[in-house]
Amino acid sequence: MTTTGFFVTVEGGEGAGKTTAIRSIEQVLMQAGYEVVVTREPGGIAIAEQIREVILDKNNVTMDGRTEALLYAAARRQHLVEKVRPALQAGKAVLCDRFIDSSLAYQGYARGLGIDEIFDINRFAIDGTMPDLTLFLDVSPEVGLARIHANREREVNRLDLEALSFHEQVRAGYRQLLERFPDRIIRVDADQSESDVVRALSDVVTDRLHSRNTTKQNSV
Numbered sequence: 001m002t003t004t005g006f007f008v009t010v011e012g013g014e015g016a017g018k019t020t021a022i023r024s025i026e027q028v029l030m031q032a033g034y035e036v037v038v039t040r041e042p043g044g045i046a047i048a049e050q051i052r053e054v055i056l057d058k059n060n061v062t063m064d065g066r067t068e069a070l071l072y073a074a075a076r077r078q079h080l081v082e083k084v085r086p087a088l089q090a091g092k093a094v095l096c097d098r099f100i101d102s103s104l105a106y107q108g109y110a111r112g113l114g115i116d117e118i119f120d121i122n123r124f125a126i127d128g129t130m131p132d133l134t135l136f137l138d139v140s141p142e143v144g145l146a147r148i149h150a151n152r153e154r155e156v157n158r159l160d161l162e163a164l165s166f167h168e169q170v171r172a173g174y175r176q177l178l179e180r181f182p183d184r185i186i187r188v189d190a191d192q193s194e195s196d197v198v199r200a201l202s203d204v205v206t207d208r209l210h211s212r213n214t215t216k217q218n219s220v
Contacts, residue, residue, distance in 0.1 A: 109173025
């Protein structure tokens with residue numbers, strides 16, 4: 001049984017298939033010997049879920065971009081100290097649907113508030129805790145939004161109702177982050193079939209776990 005926590009985040013635009021991806025990644029981590037905590041942002045714990053309701057409420061169309069960014073950071077902080085950090089300290093794997101990169105792509109780039117400016121807000125919130133691995137499910141906005149509209153069971157929130165141009169900017173923001181953090185963020189083509197996406201994710205996570213284990217062995 002592993003004794004070192006492993007923090008994995010899954011990112012992407014609306015309709016990227018994060019739910020399916022997380023299920024497959026969870027299986028890989030469990031097979032590697034981890035106890036896995038699956039969670040999400042904004043949310044994951046009671047206070048953050050309450051903030052989530054405010055952020056994603058379809059009636060809150062007048063919400064200012066900076067207000068949105070600050071609410072995300074507040075939810076992130078509470079979720080981190082209450083759920084993520086304790087699990088990592090206990091040697092578990094934390095698998096999180098969205099984390100800081102969502103704020104950088106959505107508010108920093110797509111809302112035009114500045115990636116560095118939003119990063120500064122979130123540095124205060126996360127206090128040094130960053131993912132070990134981030135999987136970016138890169139889906140074209142047309143494909144992602146079509147999936148949302150075809151899935152009647154999925155909630156439709158305020159961000160889903162943004163114009164196509166906004167979702168295109170979100171994708172461009174993620175691609176900038178991919179260039180900025182190439183060692184942490186790995187791109188997976190999410191336009192391809194579900195089985196191909198699952199296979200690609202499994203390969204990436206398995207390779208990263210192998211690298212981590214090799215590094216630990218060499219450091220002993």
